[in-house]
Amino acid sequence: MTEIFGIPIQAFLGQLMLGLVNGAFYAMLSLGLAVIFGLLDIVNFAHGALYMVGAFAAWIMLDKWGVNYWFALILAPLVVGALGVVIERTMLKRLYGLDPLYGLLLTFGLSLILEGIFRDQYGVSGQSYSVPEALTGATNLGFMVLPNYRAWVVLASIVVCLGTWFLIERTRLGAYLRAGTENAKLVQAFGVNVPMLVMLTYGAGAALAALAGVLAAPVYQVAPQMGSNLIIIVFAVVVIGGMGSIIGSVITGLGLGIIEGLTKVFYPEASNIVVFVIMAIVLMVRPAGLFGKEA
Amino acid sequence: MKLKNVFAAGALAAAGLFGAATPAVAQISGDVIRIGIITDMSSVYADIDGQGGVEAIRMAIADMGGTINGKKVEVISADHQNKADVAATKAREWFDTQGLDVLIGGTNSGANLAMAKVAAEKKKPFLVVGAASSALTNDQCTPYTLHWAYDTTALAKGTGAAVVKQGGKSWYFLTADYAFGAQLQTDTSKVVEANGGKVVGSVKVPLNASDFSSFLLQAQGSKAQILGLANAGGDTINSIKAANEFGITKTMKLAGLLVFINDIHSLGLKTTQGMYLTDSWYWNQNAETRAWSRKFFDKMKRMPSSLQAGDYSAATQYLAAVKATGSDDTEKVLAHLKKAKFNDIFMKDGWVRGDGRVIHDMYLMQVKEPGKSTEPWDYYEVKQVFKGEEAWTTKAETKCALWK
Numbered sequence: 001m002t003e004i005f006g007i008p009i010q011a012f013l014g015q016l017m018l019g020l021v022n023g024a025f026y027a028m029l030s031l032g033l034a035v036i037f038g039l040l041d042i043v044n045f046a047h048g049a050l051y052m053v054g055a056f057a058a059w060i061m062l063d064k065w066g067v068n069y070w071f072a073l074i075l076a077p078l079v080v081g082a083l084g085v086v087i088e089r090t091m092l093k094r095l096y097g098l099d100p101l102y103g104l105l106l107t108f109g110l111s112l113i114l115e116g117i118f119r120d121q122y123g124v125s126g127q128s129y130s131v132p133e134a135l136t137g138a139t140n141l142g143f144m145v146l147p148n149y150r151a152w153v154v155l156a157s158i159v160v161c162l163g164t165w166f167l168i169e170r171t172r173l174g175a176y177l178r179a180g181t182e183n184a185k186l187v188q189a190f191g192v193n194v195p196m197l198v199m200l201t202y203g204a205g206a207a208l209a210a211l212a213g214v215l216a217a218p219v220y221q222v223a224p225q226m227g228s229n230l231i232i233i234v235f236a237v238v239v240i241g242g243m244g245s246i247i248g249s250v251i252t253g254l255g256l257g258i259i260e261g262l263t264k265v266f267y268p269e270a271s272n273i274v275v276f277v278i279m280a281i282v283l284m285v286r287p288a289g290l291f292g293k294e295a
Numbered sequence: 296m297k298l299k300n301v302f303a304a305g306a307l308a309a310a311g312l313f314g315a316a317t318p319a320v321a322q323i324s325g326d327v328i329r330i331g332i333i334t335d336m337s338s339v340y341a342d343i344d345g346q347g348g349v350e351a352i353r354m355a356i357a358d359m360g361g362t363i364n365g366k367k368v369e370v371i372s373a374d375h376q377n378k379a380d381v382a383a384t385k386a387r388e389w390f391d392t393q394g395l396d397v398l399i400g401g402t403n404s405g406a407n408l409a410m411a412k413v414a415a416e417k418k419k420p421f422l423v424v425g426a427a428s429s430a431l432t433n434d435q436c437t438p439y440t441l442h443w444a445y446d447t448t449a450l451a452k453g454t455g456a457a458v459v460k461q462g463g464k465s466w467y468f469l470t471a472d473y474a475f476g477a478q479l480q481t482d483t484s485k486v487v488e489a490n491g492g493k494v495v496g497s498v499k500v501p502l503n504a505s506d507f508s509s510f511l512l513q514a515q516g517s518k519a520q521i522l523g524l525a526n527a528g529g530d531t532i533n534s535i536k537a538a539n540e541f542g543i544t545k546t547m548k549l550a551g552l553l554v555f556i557n558d559i560h561s562l563g564l565k566t567t568q569g570m571y572l573t574d575s576w577y578w579n580q581n582a583e584t585r586a587w588s589r590k591f592f593d594k595m596k597r598m599p600s601s602l603q604a605g606d607y608s609a610a611t612q613y614l615a616a617v618k619a620t621g622s623d624d625t626e627k628v629l630a631h632l633k634k635a636k637f638n639d640i641f642m643k644d645g646w647v648r649g650d651g652r653v654i655h656d657m658y659l660m661q662v663k664e665p666g667k668s669t670e671p672w673d674y675y676e677v678k679q680v681f682k683g684e685e686a687w688t689t690k691a692e693t694k695c696a697l698w699k
Contacts, residue, residue, distance in 0.1 A: 011513075015512065018509050018512065022505075126529070126561050229505055268513075
């Protein structure tokens with residue numbers, strides 16, 4: 001049998017595929033972070049917690065009111081997006097123009113509170129959320145058996161990433177947004193409501209995190225610490241991609257998922273630090289990240 | 296420069312997030328019998344022990360009447376955050392300033408090995424309930440440590456041997472990459488090989504890995520019959536989930552080497568049915584355990600784990616010893632505990648061996664099919680009982696100097 005670096009090509013392709021699946025996930029989560037940092041200059045440490053709240057929202061809707069997965073996919077991001085708007089209006093708004101550290105501390109504190117509330121209510125073992133009926137089963141790709149649900153996750157996150165990129169880089173709304181963050185006063189003078197734009201951006205970032213949470217619910221256990229386990233990697237993705245760069249976080253997310261997947265084959269023990277090793281190297285060579293612009 | 300600052304702050308915040316702590320709950324000392332429990336209250340093991348463990352000790356105190364020979368009994372508790380140094384510091388503080396009479400060790404082997412040293416130095420009884428490492432009564436045994444509920448040797452002998460006897464000859468391990476996982480894999484491999492099975496491979500998985508599918512595909516590639524899960528808590532839960540999702544369970548049988556009823560509850564029977572596991576206790580064993588468990592359920596809104604029942608037992612037997620000797624003097628109480636027979640909801644005719652191991656029956660259980668479960672939390676069928684010393688380290692194997 002043909003081999004690549006000592007492992008059968010089939011197994012190699014399988015791991016590549018899995019890396020892509022995880023990478024799609026990283027991409028979608030880091031996308032929300034990048035949008036918020038790029039446009040609001042806030043290091044949103046609450047992103048992981050909002051992702052967790054999204055997953056819990058889906059689970060609670062199903063458990064309490066029988067709302068199925070497909071509706072949850074729309075409703076949970078709306079609910080969490082609204083929560084994001086409230087957070088922005090009541091707290092973050094006061095921090096604009098200050099050192100980004102304040103925003104980081106605030107959002108970090110928020111994430112601890114959110115995590116604590118859910119831990120207190122639901123314990124740490126987490127809740128089980130079933131894969132929706134239509135996506136059960138698996139497809140034999142020849143080199144591996146890919147659960148249909150994971151394929152759907154890849155597809156969904158690619159669509160979301162492309163959609164967000166398009167919205168920000170190619171539409172009039174995106175142009176206002178980009179201009180508003182460059183020079184709010186000037187844009188406001190043209191009659192654009194900049195505070196409203198900023199508020200909606202944070203809400204949309206929160207909604208993106210929640211959407212990832214709903215997509216993750218059937219794959220992982222819906223547990224209070226699910227966000228904090230992931231957020232560190234996602235931050236690394238954003239830093240490597242270049243903070244604030246949307247395209248950077250998407251490409252880096254996918255790439256790192258694949259690299260991490262391959263590390264799991266060749267040297268599993270290192271699989272959870274490989275991302276940080278890459279980050280260190282990238283920051284030495286390109287301090288602004290792969291796709292970032294040096295300020 | 297700005298980016299660097301932001302990132303440095305991010306890294307600091309991340310360190311804080313992992314160590315997120317709830318403040319320790321400590322009360323003021325008085326002329327009382329004081330029981331302390333230091334366990335994981337906020338992180339991965341909080342459901343299997345945590346507040347439920349503290350509540351079980353409170354139940355033990357209440358069942359003893361709240362006072363022993365006219366002296367009030369109190370429980371104090373703290374969160375060790377799964378950090379050995381936090382556990383040791385707290386234990387030292389309690390012994391030095393709170394007049395702590397006995398320390399009960401909750402989950403996490405690292406934290407317990409550290410607390411055992413402090414208790415031995417302070418010459419106070421240390422009753423380990425939640426930690427698994429067999430080292431506590433083996434190479435690191437002390438005259439003050441009693442190991443109450445279970446250990447890695449018993450888990451290996453239980454599930455390992457039973458699964459080989461059922462025909463699971465070839466094993467592949469998914470092992471948590473730290474001391475506990477390595478010990479569990481080593482102990483289980485010995486048992487598997489002694490019973491005529493063989494270990495074809497293993498993969499070391501970092502603790503708290505977010506995705507297990509990659510490791511599981513490697514396991515599947517090994518063509519082994521049995522996938523041994525030498526991990527715990529959230530890692531076990533997520534690996535079982537992914538094994539089902541990727542159809543691994545169609546070609547391999549899972550053997551959970553450390554699985555608690557809370558893990559089964561959270562995964563559901565559909566995902567876990569048929570799995571073998573070893574535990575020291577099950578709430579739905581008999582009328583006595585059921586009655587106690589329902590009382591616990593009224594308080595905690597979930598059924599007790601074996602560790603919580605073990606906490607109850609440890610506190611009950613300690614208080615019985617204080618009552619019998621009329622003293623909370625360490626030497627007197629320990630001497631009494633070491634010749635007593637323990638009979639409570641957790642064990643029948645239990646006793647303490649020379650190495651500090653509390654000897655009681657262990658159980659091999661199989662998770663029921665969803666159709667056979669008659670109520671929530673009715674999950675296990677007891678398949679085999681390991682009587683008395685059958686489950687534990689033997690005198691020939693021990694490295695404990697006290698028991699030579």
